[in-house]
Amino acid sequence: MRLPFLLVTFGALVLAACGDDATGPAPPNLVGAYDGTWTVTVEGSGLETTTEDCAGTVSITEQSGGAFQGAFSQAASENCDAASGSVTGTVTSDGGVSLLLGASGGGGPGFEESTGCTILSADDRYVGSWADGTLSFDTSLTAECPESGSTPVTWTFAFAGS
Numbered sequence: 294m295r296l297p298f299l300l301v302t303f304g305a306l307v308l309a310a311c312g313d314d315a316t317g318p319a320p321p322n323l324v325g326a327y328d329g330t331w332t333v334t335v336e337g338s339g340l341e342t343t344t345e346d347c348a349g350t351v352s353i354t355e356q357s358g359g360a361f362q363g364a365f366s367q368a369a370s371e372n373c374d375a376a377s378g379s380v381t382g383t384v385t386s387d388g389g390v391s392l393l394l395g396a397s398g399g400g401g402p403g404f405e406e407s408t409g410c411t412i413l414s415a416d417d418r419y420v421g422s423w424a425d426g427t428l429s430f431d432t433s434l435t436a437e438c439p440e441s442g443s444t445p446v447t448w449t450f451a452f453a454g455s
Contacts, residue, residue, distance in 0.1 A: 318386045320359040326352045327428045329454020331367050337446040347373035351380060351428060351454060359383045365394055365452075388423045390430055410436035413445055419452075429453040 331349045336342040349367040356362075362381045369375035382392025405412060413435045421430025431451035438446050 320384045320386050321388055321423055322356060323353045323361050323384055323390075323423055323428065324356050326350055327454035329428075329452060331373075332449075332451045332453075334449040334451075335446060336449075337441055337444050339444060340441060340446065345372045349376075349452065349454070351452060353380070353428075356384075359385060361392075382419075384423060390419075390421050390423055390428070392419050392430060393417070394419065404434070404436075408436070408438060410438035410446065412436045419450075421452075427453065427455040 328348075328350050331347040332344060333347070334342065334344045347367050347370060349365065351363065351365045353361050353363040360381075360383055362379065365376075365378060365380050367373060367376040379395040380392055381395075382390055384390050404410070415434035416432045419430040419432045421428070423429075429452065431449055433447055433449040435445050435447050437443065
């Protein structure tokens with residue numbers, strides 16, 4: 294009589310243990326300020342590649358599970374305009390990040406208005422990673438710009454900070 298009870302109990306413990314393993318590790322806590330560099334690279338066929346680095350910060354102020362939010366800023370300098378806005382995103386247990394930036398005065402129409410370029414394609418999310426206290430992510434868009442004629446130009450926007 295005791296053997297069937299023990300087998301049922303053992304089976305329930307094994308299933309419970311498997312259930313715990315299925316949830317996996319928790320995502321890392323990204324809350325904090327990441328001082329770093331915003332980098333914009335512009336390149337196109339037959340064009341000289343240009344890169345501009347701008348000082349900035351990404352601050353993650355709240356995180357619940359894998360979802361986070363906060364703010365970003367870019368400092369004004371000789372080659373950089375001041376910018377700021379909100380950050381919302383997610384982080385996976387292995388440190389993969391996906392996020393959106395809400396810029397003050399930014400967005401697709403803002404880019405087209407300020408550059409005179411027409412966007413041909415654009416990623417709407419930044420993707421990257423968090424590892425060893427460093428947050429990095431990037432995105433890109435392709436546009437046709439008056440000074441490049443009909444040659445598509447690719448703009449890559451990236452951030453890395455710790």
